[in-house]
Amino acid sequence: MRISNIFFDRKFAINFFTTIVMLIGLLSTYQIIFINSTSNDECLWYAGKNSRGEWGIVIRDVLPGGAADLAGIKNDDMLLAINGKMVNNAFDAQKILDKLDYGELAEYTIDRNGKQLTVNVRVKKVLNYLDLSYNIFLLVWLAVGYLVLISNPTGIVNVLFYLIGFLGVLSTTRGAFIDRFVYLNPKFEVPEWYFYPWIVINSFSAGVFIHFFLRFFKKGDGLYQRYEVYVNYAIVIMVSIYAIIDTHLRIIAGGGNGTGVQPDLVFTILHMIAYNFGLISLIVGTIRQWRSPEGVPLRWLTGIYILGFSAMVGVAFFAPRNNLIFYNNPEFYLVLLTLSLIPISFAYAIFRYQLMDVSIVVKNTILYGTVTVMVGVLYFVAIYVVGQMIGNAFGAEYRNFVALLSFVIFALAFKNTIERLQDLITRRFFPDQYSNTQILMGYSEELANIVGMENILKSVSRTFKDLILVKKFALYLSEGDTFTLAADFGVTDRREKPDSSISELEPRYNFFLEEGKDKVITQKSLEVFIGGDASWVTSENFPLIIPLKVNRKITGLMFLGEKLNGRPYAQKDIDSISSAASQIAVSLENARLYEEETKKVQLERDLNVAREIQESLLPGSFPINENIEIYGRMVPASHIGGDYFDVIKVSDSQFFLVIGDVSGKGLPAAIHMTRVQAMLRMLCTNDRTPSVILKELNRQIYSSLGKNWFITMTLIGLDTDKNCICICRAGHTPVLISQNGRTDFLQPRGLAVGLDKGDLFDLHLEELKLELQPGMSMLLFSDGVTEMMNPENELFGDERLKAVFNEFNGSSAPEMYEKLSEQLSNFRRDREAYDDETALFVKIKA
Template sequence: MSLTSKFSVKTLRTIYVTFQIISLALFAFVFVNIVILKQTTMDDCLWVQSSSQNDSAGRVIITKIVEGGVADTAGLKDGDILLSINDVEFSTPIQAQMTLNKHGNEIVKYKVQRGNEILYFDVAVYKYVNIQFIILSLIGINFFVIGLFVIYTSPKGQSSLQFYLMSTFAPFGITLFVDGFYFGLFNEFRWLGLMLLLFAILFYPAFVHFFMVFPERVNIRFRKSFIASLYLIALIGMIVLNNYWIVFCIVYLFFGLSLFISTFKKIKEPEKRKPLKIIILGIITGLIGLLYLGIVTNLAQRPSFLLNPLLILPTVLSFAIPISFGFAIIKYKILDTETTIKRSVAFAIITIFIICIYLVIALALNTIFNQYFKKATQLPTIISIIIITFSYDYFKKKISSFVDKQFYKDRYNYRKSLLKFSEQLPYFKNVNEMLRKLAVSVSETIGIKAVYIWLTKGEYNNLVDANQEKFYTHQTENPFEYNEAILSLFKDNVEPILITNTFLNDGKIHKRLKDEFIENEIVLLIPMCIYDQVIGIMKFGKKPSGKAYSDEDIDLLKTLTSQVAMVFENNRLKQEELRRMKFEEEISIARNIQNSLLPEWDLDFNNISVSHYSKPAKQVGGDFYDFIKIDRNKFAIIVADVSGKGIPAALYMAKVQSMIQLASNLFKSPKDILIEVNKNIRDQIDKHSFVTCVIAVVDLESMTIKVARAGHNPVIYGQNGSLSFVKSKGLGLNLATEQIFERNLEEVEFKLKSDDLFVFYSDGLSEAMNTDREEFSEGNVLNVIKSNRQLSTEDIKTNLIDSVNSFTTGAEQHDDITIVILKISEHDRTLLKKADGGHLV
């Protein structure tokens, strides 16, 4: 795992921008010191350190005096030993230059030794603007700006990071070629100077390191050790090589460019070679400018700062190096940039280049006037302002036209078409109609032939017809692996991803994705998101023009993709609603069927009254009650509760009810009925489900009632004005083997008397909860019945239900509730005369 993967994009951007601000401040310090505060004072000659062994104290030798210059005019000669300036002594050329820099555009007194003679000369020195330093500084700053845009758009890209580091150190490293400035700052400021010198040195290994990851990764044995050695050798080499550090820097530059050319030759695809050719052309042009400076310096046999500024101006060709990188990055989106630099940024970069050229002209004019007029003047500044005032608007229009033509040519051709299509998206009836028109629209407007959609969830896949395969992609081989791989690309953020060559060679992308992107020439991925959740990926192929997608392209396609995702979501919700309506219709039918299995009205005779109530927690439930005729003199009351709720419980309820009805035809006692049902139920319902049940068999001839309960709530029995719970033993059906169930099942018998009361109920009544999750309880059930004991069964039922509803106001019913109440008024042996068929009516 790389270090950058541990931080968010926002954090990385903050770190990178902060480091660049610090670096810019340091270079601004260098620039201001060299160009303004400690502007070089010139005397038209060169000073070198004496190499004579006799000069142990150090001597500064005057050499290469410019013919007709101020030193020549004052009478100085090559070989003179400079002893002091205005009575200030020194031992090195750097110390001498620092002394001279304190004066400007004035007459200073030189004390020199010529042979054995001590002479004094009045020299009319003048301030000099170092054009070479300014040109090299501007080259570095251009790299600096481009590096900031690259790292800001792709803070986690490996090649972007290396370009950023190289660009950050570029102003320091490139200006290191100007003789002695950094070493002079080091002597004056020590630790700050050491940091500046370190930044300058680090540019060269960073330059080589960048071309080890761009345009393609260079893989060698012991790669990490080799890269570490690049930086270590650079630091040691600067100390050891001393006066040969320029050769050392050139070796690093040559090695980095060799890696670039070698990698370029291995790339065969024309589209990948095109932006690299631009960079190579820029490097060649820039090197011509730098080589020109070297040739002119050698032919004149004097340092560059002693040359006529007009001779140095062709060095501006070296600007082609950063310009070529910037052009390739903006136009072809190399270096892992996930989003393109906006039009205003492209315009700003080119404008900066023009302003830099104006600055060079202004400084050059200033130097020329200082050299020939030997006094300070504001005329160069005035001339520069006039040139800028009258020509800037013209160049601004030209630049704007150039940017539009080169970078945004296609944008206006299809923007309106796609926006119009986007407006129509919400009105498509289904996703298949939308997909057909989308493929046509994208192809006709942008010209993209390869457009694919990968859906990450089955509920969205089910919306697409099989005949959409040309547009809708699926993976027949291990789709779960593919789905996980493509979703991993958007784990950190859901921004679009441009598939660049460096992205494919990063080593972190899954091989299946890499092969697919290469085979289908996919260059852009945009996630389809609903509520920040990725439901699919839209994959776009190359544009016919071969140009990369611009910011406007991507923003427009992001809007399009977002609306496509909304169409999928709307269709999914529509299908879900249709399924819900169908389900509710089926549930309603099931509810009606379930209700038909229960007695449709109360049994109410002269001396026996029965009232009942059942309310499922869901549309259908697992509770049920029944009244079954056993023989001429007996009928049974059954209340049962199947574990669980909803449709599964309702299905089991129907099975158990059928089994009880069948067993009631074979057996006369509640205990025998339950034993028979438990014997047969094990093969009929799931082993994890069970049923609690209470059966009471009323014998109208003997006026008795027998009760047996299989794990059900105790029956409330009222006689002679008192109430009690009938807590006979019993286990739930399907919870134990036949032997254990029968051994633990108890049957009790009561003699029926006038005013006897029996209340059968399920646990949904006693365990009904209020909003505080408190249960109604069996005690409250008993208290309500006690307070309504003298009322009819119907009134008792009504008051009991009202009490529960009042207790649970505002709370959701969490379990089915079933109640059956039986009350005896007087003995009535004519009850069975009203019986007809299997059920009492």
């Protein structure tokens, strides 16, 4: 994908801009809590007359025991100056006081009964809880709106719901940053153009709020009419134009009068209209749909909206009439946090009742988000409560330190709490919307990174319980000649050891396979068990038993109960589970080896076993066909290697030949190749070409392969009925082919798997199609063959390989491999191999 196209991707743009605005909003919240706190002397100032009829700033409502009272200030004193600066109004006085830090002394010049006095008042700081509550409310709305929008970026209601939070958060940043800066630094001149974006944002945030409630109800319900949206935005545009003109005139006049009403008052009225419109819309919609299924969520949505709206109106009404209470106890403003319940209730309604067009996939995400923002609200409240408690206990001088310490402690607690709540939700709401194939392929990738027998067993049980959604599960692993229960859930009659031993079950199972039956055991094939095992399987109702095999030996049995949805296991389910079982078997065996290693078992023994496991994953025998002869080997440079080849038989006439090389060696490379083998065996079907298979493999493995890993690969599709061969090369060595007396290297274009997410890989992948001809022969090889070096540092090279291929072309495929191996050994002599050597010969018989 081009860089320029990334920013036009809808979901990328949503993630990018939401992250930016969320960070700005959090910074604004931090500004309100720790920087923009207001100075408080615990008394009130009034512009008016005192008891003697003198005009000025009158001090009243002095809080007993407060800062002003301790400094000796009395009710009815006149405030003349602060720190030597004359004050003409309460605004100027507050501006001077706000420049002082917590605990500093402010020198008040006061007039008491005609006498001037000077007193020192110790300044306190209080948070602007009104701004803080509104900030949290909009941040919560933005977080919930993001979850709603990301599920359906094209839904108009989803977009509007998101924009309410997005524009709201942007609108609050002006007060936290520029307005506060200008307030404390009046000589700073803000460019005129800076105010215009906030004017537009303020206007349109109210318009979007109204638009959302117009569209929240279906057409014909609630207050929705065809032209109301246009009228709504026409009013918003007119308000924006008025506010821009008025601001321009006020700036020209040096802060004087504009056209009349101040823009901030206009915005306040506009937003109150919007909030009232939302309330009326909910009430009308609830009444009209009272008896419908949507009536239940609408009733409690309306109730929560009324609760938050009442808190906002209550504060607006009572605060001016109870200045002393609210000024000296600003935490009463925290009642406005009930506003945050509004977006949370919408989110729950979306999850529980699907009131909006939100896909089922995002349900759990919304629930996680709801829990997150609820804990986030509690987080900010807890910071204040703990800070106040400890600050009061240890004194004012420790208050800043306490605030910082509280922030750190609760940040750690916040993350841990979220993780625990999300785990609880996951156990209750199972993500059954994905197919078993997607789940198990993703789990196979995850399994390679899980270390330890106990962790693997827990992971396997959790996967089948929470994702595959089976009612019961039992996993038995080999221990000597018996099976021992390793993990289970939901089993009624728990058996630690089955009656069937490995030596008894394995011959029966192999005979069972030789008869052409499936590799899995079902209720129809319980004859492989002896004793009471068959009756136990029947009574527990295990419809599917998967043998775990390593090195062609049974190492365990996996019993699966019915699925929770009651549906039978389809062939696609069985294929996916079988492929995952192969990876589980290898992972369990690797874990077993790891445990042996921790018990100081010889490292050489462990690696030899691992090599046998890897060799067991390679073809032990090759398909027998009267027209085709196939033979190959892989010789690792160390005990285990990163090369891989396979022959996948799709039908009697159709085969896929694959050879690959991971960019590395040893155990990590072998694990990656194990994953690739499992994926290819699922992807290779008779309706897919090599190019289609490689493209799908690259898409599935790209994100989990790792930054420094890639896989070169050649995949050949061979069809004797159609008499054709298709060759596709993903960055691997060329294919050496001999036909009609001519030998050439075929090198179709292609990038290695895992280097690109998909676009470039698909673009450069080339597929060649050739006709099968009698006498044709091919050699697929790894770079460990041609790049082998002798003691003189000479490469074996393409020409030597071509010469050996031509010299022994008349031999059978096994003989050709043996001759090539002999030539390589003679060339290398006593020099140690540094790369895996893999070769696969294919001959079309005459």
